[in-house]
Amino acid sequence: MKEYSVVGKRLPRIDSPAKAMGQAKYAADLVLPRMLHGKVLRSPHPHARILNIDTSQAEGLPGVKAVVTGKDTKGVKFGGWRAFTQLIDQYPLCMDKVRYIGDEVAAVAAVDEDTAEEALDLIRVDYEPLQAILDPEAAMKEGAPRIHEEVERNICWSRFIEFGNVEEGFARSDYVREDNFSLQTQAYAPTEPRACLASFDHAGRLTIWTSTQCPYPVQCQLAAALGLREGDVRVVQPFLGGGFGAKFELFPYEVCCSLLAQKTGRPVKMMYTRQEEFSASRTRHAMKIWLKTGFKKDGTLMARQARAVLDGGAYTSFGPTVTFTAGFFHTLLYRLPNYKYEGYRVFTNKPPSSGMRGIGAVQPFFAGETQMDMVARDLGIDPIELRLKNARQPNEVIPKLTTVNSCGLSECLTKVGESTRWHERQSKLPPGRGIGIACAGQQSGGAFNWFRTRLAFSNARVRANDDGTVVLFAGAADIGQGSSTVLCQILAEELGVRFEDVSIVAADTGTTPVDIGTWGSRVTFQAGNAVRAAAIELKKQLFAVVAPKLNADPVDLDIKDRKIFAKGRPEPSMPFPEAVTAAQAANKGKILEVAGSYHPEGKGIVSPAYSFVAVVAEVEVDRETGQVKVDRLTVAHDCGQPINPMSVEGQVEGSVHMGLGYALTEQVVSEKGEMLNPSFLDYRIPTALDMPEVKIIEVITDEPEGPFGAKEAGEGCVAPVAPAIANAIYDAIGVRVKDLPITPEKVLKALREAQPNS
């Protein structure tokens, strides 16, 4: 293992004190003089034609400053999937139809929230209700009514992957099994409901402070929606209280808020209620997966075939990516010679589904890793051994898709087995107690340019001051995952200065360089590489100036602990501030400021690197009540070189918590397209008291593409939790539930079906 000074250290996050002391300001906290408050009128129908909107009464209400409807917009659709323009399918305000309960119909700006709310009631909308399409399988049938007129069979996106020959693979298998899995709709439920504050200056330029994960894409899309140039829109991200993918896209309310600010000439703030955050945001795709897998008797994986139908909801959102990754992830963990996948994302009259933490991974991994357990038991092979036999190894190619560089999957399996005394305990625990294992992998950001951006995915700028301080300007948005801290560590490490020397200005398209946003666990890896590139360039400029003063060749110089010296000869040395001063002087007093960028070019269509994880769950199941209690989750995680192990642990714990809810309690329940549980009382996220003990085992690999060997950390740990628990439940009580969440009712039902006479 390499020795680092700042990287790999358990440093407290730079945003922690402000958050701990309640002084961090989120979008909803922001106030501007003369600010108005905006509210959105949403469709009460899952599917209807808009016949007429009468806003006159609302406009007449004292205190109301503006009302906007679709007619006030540019009438152009927006969406992030710019690589395929047919996927850009949402209006900021519905023009002719509403497509889900919650669809944006009108918006109001008033002097206070109550007045805005009251004005919403005064807007008269005449609807012609249409048949609501709520089941994806039905929606795909020929002749089903269309949600988007131009989309046949309501299929938003279909994706096929094929390599090898599955027919041959199955034919050569000794054992083949097929299963159907059903995955529920999960809500993102970030702690912070989204909010934004829009303000125009007198040159017609917009600044919007908004709770987004992706300032730059929001800037571009917002500009297009408003008919402005991108450069005339500035997006600033305040502190953000959780995203998980929910704040990945431009949202209609941000366009409405901007329109109202433009129309009134005053700043306008909009805040989602908790109910809106649940029901008018996005969800994790519900999915039906059919999975067929063939093995040799000795456990060698021969072929796999999968079909997935995704409940897409009303608009495209980030669905195409999920449709693809839901097929890709079946290929990642194990050496697979033959594979075939077909995925269909289908429009329904529900809130749009999108990419959520563990994007397009949790669903296929639940299917694949549950089935793996069944296979192991059928073949009489230990589940860990079966996995180890087929486990992905470093530097392997997945045909047509990607290359896996570093890979610690086998080590994860071995270590998690050792730590939990797996071989002594599996199938040998007392009745009602069980142990189960599952694995997953995750990408380190995407390589495919879905946004069709012309700029490098990550850019960074670094300014060195002659007092020894260093400022990092990064477009990358810290969404609570700690990326700003990690980027400062990477900079300090490469530059040879102290962590405290570095400060960061981030996520403000007006002053920081472009970054494609925070999604797919890309920031540490991709923005980290951009930061590192800038630091390397900065050192180059410093070394060129310092070398003659130290009688050395620039290439022989090194910097550590803020001193520049010739490698292998600690003295003479030059302190970093002096070197900066010298570099400034050599350049006629110009500020020492350099840029770096990273773009995953030539890295296939998925990702430049992958993390891996193995989780063992230990559970107790009450046969009387069907209640499942998770006692412990042991997580062995290969995230390359952890930049900040404390931060990685925080991410792992958060992901495991989300996986626990996915496994056991969380589910969007809706009736006729209406969410019935849009509150934290009714939507059951595990509380702190519900959390089992979490034991984390670091498996360190050196990812050659990542900054200091780092790669994705944490996010990948959502996916294996549910299958590990499901497998542990089987170990405890001998029944399978292949339909998430595993509620007590489903456990009892499975028990009754397994023992019909009891």
Add this chain to the structure above:
Amino acid sequence: MKEYSVVGKRLPRIDSPAKAMGQAKYAADLVLPRMLHGKVLRSPHPHARILNIDTSQAEGLPGVKAVVTGKDTKGVKFGGWRAFTQLIDQYPLCMDKVRYIGDEVAAVAAVDEDTAEEALDLIRVDYEPLQAILDPEAAMKEGAPRIHEEVERNICWSRFIEFGNVEEGFARSDYVREDNFSLQTQAYAPTEPRACLASFDHAGRLTIWTSTQCPYPVQCQLAAALGLREGDVRVVQPFLGGGFGAKFELFPYEVCCSLLAQKTGRPVKMMYTRQEEFSASRTRHAMKIWLKTGFKKDGTLMARQARAVLDGGAYTSFGPTVTFTAGFFHTLLYRLPNYKYEGYRVFTNKPPSSGMRGIGAVQPFFAGETQMDMVARDLGIDPIELRLKNARQPNEVIPKLTTVNSCGLSECLTKVGESTRWHERQSKLPPGRGIGIACAGQQSGGAFNWFRTRLAFSNARVRANDDGTVVLFAGAADIGQGSSTVLCQILAEELGVRFEDVSIVAADTGTTPVDIGTWGSRVTFQAGNAVRAAAIELKKQLFAVVAPKLNADPVDLDIKDRKIFAKGRPEPSMPFPEAVTAAQAANKGKILEVAGSYHPEGKGIVSPAYSFVAVVAEVEVDRETGQVKVDRLTVAHDCGQPINPMSVEGQVEGSVHMGLGYALTEQVVSEKGEMLNPSFLDYRIPTALDMPEVKIIEVITDEPEGPFGAKEAGEGCVAPVAPAIANAIYDAIGVRVKDLPITPEKVLKALREAQPNS
């Protein structure tokens, strides 16, 4: 004259709409959550020893969150004159002595202003009053009590200039005269009283929004005063309501505000009252000038000798510069072979004097240009002809001091004479009506590195976006003079884009590159040169990429109206946005962003360029009341190439207005060190109704050192107003007043003395 697209255009200023609509936010408008309000306790004594400060009662007042005294500071002095450290002489809070009525003794932060105010009354300070030194001449006497213990004879700074041989010069003169002039203390009286808001983050880094002209010097000095690194202090300038030099320096209240924020962990805002802005800020130096000048009979200037005593007030401030320029300006307008100057800036127990609009120029020009009128009358030469005979010409060297490149002085004299039908009217108007002329010149920023900065005086960064928008990041602070507009024009011109394509981020040390600040009319010239350098570099990068696509050599390319083409061949061309896209692509998607800088290296110790102005005043004098009414001021101004003529006119009008007050009404009146007229009711600034007609004549020269031939504009027009009026008064009633302001009392007294029998 060159043809420009954006330069030279009468474009409305970018900050006008926000100001006109009341939406511009000044420091006092800013609010942060949990913000406290701070107030400063000031000395009631002009000179006293502090024996004890008891803050216990104040601290006990409910609502008071912190009280600071000198003991809470680092006990280090601050000041801008870092080139001579002995000149750094002010404590943020007085340690042992107070030196003027208003000197900072303690500061309080409380939940509201009233409570803070109340707390001030509860601070008990025991003083031992010391003899107040109020007259500079007395203060210079051997044995006078010292205001700063280490400063002999209270002489803060003395400056000598000598070239040629004055003794010989006078000996060879046909005519020599000596006069004494007395210049009053003038208040800056900006519309906006100063305010700041300080806030620390949890890493101990300070952000201060403050009404300053010089974010970067304030950053450095504030860091030193607080014991922080410069990089840990961020200074942001909000909209600023006038500076005129008053907001040039770090002020003690900014340190107090920061200390209180540090101590309480909460943001603290401090706002000067109007009374504080008058009496605890800075003033223009009162000055006594003795001036001796020798001429040949034919009007040839032979020698000049000057002595100035400056009333410095309690601290150094920017006084050394004034002491120097008060000597320099005697040499600027006319060819002068022999010169000798001695200037003494003397400490007194009054508010410190500093550099004010027309820094160190208005005093010597009043003396010199009044005396010139007397000489002309004595020699029987027309005052314009006498000036033309000796007038400075382009490309002349002033020995040991500077080189004058472009110079339109003669043209200013000729044109202002023609416009006012001078030769027909001078000495020929009806009784009580008169016409007078005076000239002045002004530097285009300073060349001497008084701040001992290691960085170029001006830096700029330019980002080109592929939608055709361009962002300028400039450290330069717009203080109401319109520099941000001018810098955007310079950028648009050089880059060949439209003015509307450019937006600017300015005056924020956290996100914009370093600039030494707004003083001495340096921004258009020096920051303009930095901006232009960045634009040239940006074009270079664009042309390198575009050239092959247009089958041309990069050096043959040009850009105009957002199209790049080969010179002399408008087609084929490439639109600017496309070129940016191509440059990004050529550089792996890196953002196109470049820097430029300017430093006045090798430009002597004064300035790289000079503007010139001639003013003719037309007055009516009421012999019964002594009242002077100015009917018209005609201003011929050589500011090189005006970047924005409308903006230049605004600056000229503002300067002329300030010169009018200086001539006739404005004066700080004090008794025993206490200002008696610290309000707009008692300190008489001319109102809009008092303004005469102002006629402005553009004299365009092409300054080789300036951006597009531009140089200083406007500021130089303060100085000639008072002598032109004084000379016109003489023309009207035949009496001289050499003691400003020319009040009715002084006119009547002069009339009585001239005609003792009347």
